[in-house]
Each structure stands twice: as structure tokens, then as C-alpha cells.
Amino acid sequence: MFEVEKMVEQLLSAEDNHQELIRFTKDNPDFSIEQGYDLQNMLIKKRLSQSHRIIGMKMGLTSLAKMQQMNVNSPIYGHLLDYMQLDPGVPLIHSELIHPKAEAEIACVLKKDLQGPDVTAAEAIRAIDYVVPAFEIIDSRYENFDFKLPDVVADNASSSRFVLGTKPIEPTEIDMRLVGMTFWINGELKASGAGAAVLGHPANSLAELANMLHERDQYLRKGDIILTGGLTAAVALEPGDTVEAKLGQNDNVCFQVV
Amino acid sequence: MVDQSTIIQLAEKLHDAEITGNGVEPLTSSYPALTAEEAYYIQLENVKRKTDSGRRITGKKIGLTSLAMQELLGVNEPDYGHLFDDMAIGNRGVVPAGKLIYPRIEGEIAFVLNKDIKGPGITTHDILQATEYVLPAIEIVDSRVKDWQIKLEDTIADNASSGLYVLGDEPISPKGLDLSQLGMVLYKNGELINTGAGAAAMNHPARCVAWLANRLSHFDISLKAGEVILSGALSKAVDGKHGDLFEIELEKLGSVSVTL
Numbered sequence: 001m002f003e004v005e006k007m008v009e010q011l012l013s014a015e016d017n018h019q020e021l022i023r024f025t026k027d028n029p030d031f032s033i034e035q036g037y038d039l040q041n042m043l044i045k046k047r048l049s050q051s052h053r054i055i056g057m058k059m060g061l062t063s064l065a066k067m068q069q070m071n072v073n074s075p076i077y078g079h080l081l082d083y084m085q086l087d088p089g090v091p092l093i094h095s096e097l098i099h100p101k102a103e104a105e106i107a108c109v110l111k112k113d114l115q116g117p118d119v120t121a122a123e124a125i126r127a128i129d130y131v132v133p134a135f136e137i138i139d140s141r142y143e144n145f146d147f148k149l150p151d152v153v154a155d156n157a158s159s160s161r162f163v164l165g166t167k168p169i170e171p172t173e174i175d176m177r178l179v180g181m182t183f184w185i186n187g188e189l190k191a192s193g194a195g196a197a198v199l200g201h202p203a204n205s206l207a208e209l210a211n212m213l214h215e216r217d218q219y220l221r222k223g224d225i226i227l228t229g230g231l232t233a234a235v236a237l238e239p240g241d242t243v244e245a246k247l248g249q250n251d252n253v254c255f256q257v258v
Numbered sequence: 259m260v261d262q263s264t265i266i267q268l269a270e271k272l273h274d275a276e277i278t279g280n281g282v283e284p285l286t287s288s289y290p291a292l293t294a295e296e297a298y299y300i301q302l303e304n305v306k307r308k309t310d311s312g313r314r315i316t317g318k319k320i321g322l323t324s325l326a327m328q329e330l331l332g333v334n335e336p337d338y339g340h341l342f343d344d345m346a347i348g349n350r351g352v353v354p355a356g357k358l359i360y361p362r363i364e365g366e367i368a369f370v371l372n373k374d375i376k377g378p379g380i381t382t383h384d385i386l387q388a389t390e391y392v393l394p395a396i397e398i399v400d401s402r403v404k405d406w407q408i409k410l411e412d413t414i415a416d417n418a419s420s421g422l423y424v425l426g427d428e429p430i431s432p433k434g435l436d437l438s439q440l441g442m443v444l445y446k447n448g449e450l451i452n453t454g455a456g457a458a459a460m461n462h463p464a465r466c467v468a469w470l471a472n473r474l475s476h477f478d479i480s481l482k483a484g485e486v487i488l489s490g491a492l493s494k495a496v497d498g499k500h501g502d503l504f505e506i507e508l509e510k511l512g513s514v515s516v517t518l
Contacts, residue, residue, distance in 0.1 A: 064450065178509035180441030180455030189325070192455035192492070194441025194509065200450050231453070248509075249436050 004035075008042045011155055014141035018098045021141050025148040036153030037216060043156060044079045055225055056080040057213075058136060059205045060157040062198045062229025072149055075199065077209055078157025080225060086163045091256040094239045097139045097160055100257075102237055103230030104183040104245035106176060106195060106202045107134035107164055110224045114206070116214025124206040127220075130168035131176065131202075133247035135255060136227050137161035138234060162227060165253035177201045179248045181231045185241050191232035198229040205229050260289055260296050269303035272402050272416050279359050281404030284412045294337075297414035298477065304417065305340050316486055317341040318474075319397060320466045321418040322410075323459040323490025333410045336460070338470050339418025341486060347398075347424045352517045358400045358421055361498045361518060364491035365442045365506035367456060367463045368395035368425055373483050377475035385464040385471070390483075391429030392437065392463075394508040396516055397488050398422040399495060423488060426514040438462040441509040442492040446502055452493040459490035466490045 007024060014021045025031050044054065061067055061075045086092060094100065111129035139160035142151055152158055176195045183191045199205045205228040210220050220226065237243065237257045244254040260268075268285050275282045285300075286292055309315065322328055322336040347353055353361075372390035400421030403412050413419045438457040445451065460466050466489045471481050481487065498504060498518045505515035 175441075175509060178441045178443060178507055180439045180457075180509055182439060182455050182457040189457050189461055192458045194443050194453035194455060196441075196443040196450055197453040246439055248441075249439055 004039060004042065007154065008039055008046060011039070011043055011141055012046055018096060020098055020143040023142045023147045023151040024154065025151050031150045033150050033153055036150035039154035040078065040156050041216070043154070044081075047081055053082045054079050055082050055085065056227070057209060057220065057224060058157060058159055058162075058227035059209050059229040060152070062205050070149055075205065075208060075229065076149065076153050076157050077212060078159040080159060080162065080227065084159060084161050086161055086255060088166050091258040092137060092161060092237065094237065094257055097137070098141065099145070100137045100139045100160060100237045101234035102243055103136045103138065103234045104181050104191070104232050105134045105136055105227050105230055106181075106198070106247065107132050108171070108202070108206055108226045108228060109168070110220055110222055110226065112222050113219055114210045115219035116211035119207040119210040121201055121203040121207050124203045124210065125171055128171040128206070131171050131174070132165040132168060133181065133245050133251050133253040134165065134227055135163045135243065135245060135253055136230070137237070163253055163255045164225070165247070165251055167251055169251060174248050176203060182246050183232045183235065184244045184246075185235065190235045193231035195231065197231045202228040260292060264289070265296065265299050265303055268415060269300045269307070272300070273304050273307060275402035279356065281359055281402055284403050284407050284409060285415055286409045286411050292411045294411055294414055297411040300415035301339065301417050302477065308342055314343040315340055316343050316346060317488070318470060318481070318485065319418060319420055319423070319488035320470050320490045321399070321413065323466050326494070331408075331410050336466060336469060336490065337410065337414050337418050338473060339420040341420065341423060341488070345420065345422045347422050347516055349424055349427055349514050350516070351424065353398070353422060355500065358398065358518070359402065360406060361398050361400050361421055362495035363444070363446075363498050363504045364397045364399060364495045365444045365454070365493060365508070366395045366397050366459070366488050366491055367437060367440070367508065367511070368393045369464070369467050369487040369489055370429070371481055371483050371485065371487070374480050375471045376480035377472035380468045380471040382462055382465045382468050385467045386432060389432050389464070392432050392511060393429060394426040394506060394511040394514045395488055396424040396504060396506055396514050397491070398424075398498070398516070423486070424514050424516045425486065426512045428512050430511050432464075435510060437464060440511065443507045444493055444496060445505045446496060446498070448503070451496050454493035456492065458492045463489035
């Protein structure tokens with residue numbers, strides 16, 4: 001029997017005090033992905049009881065490379081809470097986190113609810129109000145990002161902070177599959193990719209998320225912000241960094257690390 | 259310093275490897291002091307051999323344009339090679355058997371210029387001004403050095419590991435496009451393998467072409483109007499074998515495919 005209450009407390013305290021944990025699967029090799037999601041939901045309930053609010057969801061492990069690296073064939077999801085969103089111009093405070101890394105992504109904001117099962121990419125696109133370039137800042141609460149799949153699921157998929165671009169784009173205005181994204185730190189190119197890096201098309205990620213949530217009787221709501229998954233590898237951040245991503249010909253998102 | 263007769267002899271070795279399809283030991287194993295400049299003279303020796311035998315130069319290719327590749331080979335600048343008429347494969351075409359030793363596939367942006375450009379002092383904007391059109395392109399790189407055991411000088415001598423190339427059908431003006439932001443997606447047998455964007459080639463593909471114009475001026479060579487210039491890979495090269503179908507798609511430029 002796992003001491004789930006204690007594990008949730010450990011995760012919350014690791015985030016609040018920015019202290020690393022040893023992954024749970026080390027002592028509990030039987031800890032399952034399902035139990036990981038049970039823990040994640042308990043952790044989110046705790047945050048809600050602290051007057052926080054769910055404002056969206058994120059998808060993780062959406063690239064072939066990452067799935068192979070973790071030896072899995074499906075992505076994972078986590079919850080986005082209000083305190084995670086950095087407003088434009090608000091810096092990321094490095095000392096509030098453990099070992100933050102940034103990923104450049106395409107975010108979608110929904111104009112209607114999206115409920116599985118069997119949601120298709122086409123239905124997912126029809127549910128998008130607008131898309132924006134986004135940075136997700138991941139910060140695993142486990143030592144050295146050393147975790148197995150159930151650990152990272154329990155840890156809310158390493159969710160930590162995110163920043164959205166400020167110009168909403170009609171989903172029909174860009175080719176979400178082929179659109180290019182470049183990721184720069186202090187003016188130096190760190191990575192580049194195209195939308196297809198996310199499960200072949202960011203809309204596949206959105207549809208898959210709705211279908212995965214259905215398995216736990218959850219659904220996506222109108223107004224939710226969805227981070228569909230990294231188009232590029234995650235890059236470690238340092239205080240003083242100026243971080244920018246450009247999406248397509250005209251759009252960008254940026255933030256500072258202090 | 260290697261002498262002229264060694265340059266000719268090493269060029270011959272690489273030429274024979276291309277004909278027989280048997281890779282050779284790295285030149286730098288026998289000649290560890292071989293310089294990049296000397297390696298270019300080996301390349302030019304084989305270029306002369308090919309043009310003497312009636313092959314036509316159709317353009318140039320730029321290699322080692324990504325930071326990752328430059329770090330891998332411990333260099334801080336790209337390299338270049340020559341393209342010939344018999345290296346071009348039609349879009350959606352099939353590579354004739356026996357043409358390649360150890361092929362790898364890269365997605366790129368190809369440039370065609372509307373006037374001759376000669377360095378030094380050429381900038382990215384000089385190239386953008388002189389660009390008649392761009393095309394999506396597949397470059398099939400190959401190495402006449404056994405198992406790609408290359409150092410910088412080996413690949414330069416080996417025509418920058420050029421193999422074959424495939425161009426898209428529709429010329430597109432770069433006006434109104436930031437080429438550095440165009441997304442590129444590479445599929446092998448219908449499966450997504452990797453993605454990238456224009457900036458992967460030295461922050462902007464036209465900057466690679468400007469580098470080439472300046473580098474060629476050392477050899478008193480200019481870029482010619484109408485030549486094809488492959489500006490550099492936008493993602494990691496992917497291994498291919500006989501029967502594999504490769505397709506690349508470039509945002510706003512279209513797609514190009516080839517079967518090995």
C-alpha cells in the first residue's frame with residue numbers, strides 16, 4: 001500500500017520549497033501510471049483548496065524522440081493552474097524553481113467544450129478559438145529530472161510556469177503542421193522545429209488530450225488554455241537569460257529570467 | 259604540407275571509391291596534418307577530372323551549417339562541395355541502384371540566383387537581393403570515406419560528402435518570406451522522422467549562401483546566375499536504404515520526394 005497522502009504532501013512541499021525529491025518508483029517499483037494520475041488529481045485538489053484555479057491543460061512527451069527516450073507510446077498530461085501563468089513582461093524568478101527548462105510550443109485556447117471519446121483532429125481544430133506561440137517552463141520536482149513515467153505523471157507532468165504570446169492567431173491563418181518555430185536564448189539559436197513535431201500535428205495532441213481525459217471522466221472546457229507539447233527540445237534556463245521563440249512569419253513570445 | 263603529387267594521388271583514391279562503391283580509410287589517418295585548404299585542392303582536382311570527362315557543374319552545396327554538426331566535427335565554419343548534372347534526380351523520382359554507398363537524407367532550401375555573385379564582402383542581404391527563387395530540396399549525402407569516419411578535411415576532400423539532390427517543382431520568390439522561420443518536416447516511408455526551421459542553417463539559409471560566395475573567392479570562383487545552391491540541412495541527416503521513400507515538406511515552399 002502506498003502512502004498516497006504523504007506522497008502528495010511531498011510533491012507539494014517540493015514545489016513550494018523548491019527542493020528535489022527522489023523518484024517514488026525507486027522504492028515502489030510497482031507504482032503505476034494510473035496511480036500516478038490518482039496522485040496528480042489529489043495534488044490538484046489540494047491546490048484548489050488553496051484557492052488556486054485550473055486554467056488549462058498541458059500535454060507532455062508528444063515527440064517521437066521523447067516517447068522513445070521514456071519507452072512509452074502515448075503522451076501524458078498535466079493541469080495548468082492560475083499561478084503558473086506569467087503575464088507579458090513578468091520575469092521568471094529562477095530562485096522560486098528547482099532546475100527550470102523551457103520548451104517552445106503552440107498553445108490553443110478553446111471556444112467550446114471538447115469531450116472524448118473519439119475526438120478527431122478536425123473536431124479539435126473546430127473547437128479552437130485561437131492559437132498563440134507559448135513557452136512552457138518545466139521543473140521536475142525529482143532530482144536531476146530522473147523519473148519514470150508514473151513519477152512524472154504524479155508530478156503534474158513537471159508543469160511549473162508558462163507564458164503566452166499576446167497576439168491571438170486564427171487557427172486557419174497558419175498551417176499548424178508545417179509552421180516553423182525557432183527558439184533563441186540571448187540571441188543564440190537553441191533549437192528549431194515545425195508543428196508536426198507534436199504527434200504529427202498539434203490538433204492530434206489536442207484531440208488525444210480530450211480522449212485521454214475522458215478515461216477519467218474529465219473534459220476540456222471553453223476558455224481552457226492548452227499547451228499542446230514542445231516543438232523543440234527543452235533547454236535549461238539561467239538567471240539573466242532573455243528567452244524568445246518565433247512562430248511562423250509574424251509571431252513571437254518572450255520572457256526574461258531573473 | 260602535402261605536395262601536388264599527393265593531392266592528385268588522394269583525389270584519385272576518392273574518385274576510385276566513388277566508381278567502385280568501396281569506401282576508403284580516412285585521408286586524415288595517413289595524413290593527419292592535412293589542412294582544409296589542401297583538402298579543397300583535392301576536391302578541385304576531382305572537379306577538374308569530372309568536367310574534363312564532360313560532366314557539367316550545376317551548382318554548389320553548403321555543409322556543416324548547423325551548430326550541432328560543427329560541434330561534432332570540432333569546427334566553426336561550414337564547408338562546400340560541387341553539384342554535377344548527373345547528381346540531379348527528378349522530384350518523385352527513384353535513385354538508380356548502385357549509385358550510393360551509405361546515403362543519408364537531409365531537407366534543405368535551394369537557391370537560384372539571378373546574377374553572378376563574387377566575394378569577398380558579400381552579406382545575407384546581397385544574397386536575398388540576388389535570389390531569383392528558392393525551392394524545397396532533398397540532399398542525399400554520401401561518403402566515399404568508410405562508414406562516415408570523417409574529419410573536416412576528409413569531407414572537404416570528398417566533395418563535402420555530396421551524393422545526389424532532388425529539387426521541388428515550383429519556384430518561389432523569397433520576397434515577403436522570412437526563410438529562417440519556414441518549418442520543415444521530414445517523412446520516411448510515411449512516418450515523421452524529424453522537423454526543423456530555416457534558422458537551423460546558420461540562423462538564415464541566405465547567410466550560408468553569403469558565406470559560400472565569400473569562401474569561394476579564395477579560389478577565385480564566383481556563384482553563377484542559374485546555378486543551384488543547396489544552403490544546408492534544416493534537421494539531422496537520416497539514414498536511408500534501398501526502397502525507402504523520403505518526403506520533405508517546407509512551409510510555403512511545397513514538398514519534394516524521392517525513393518532510394
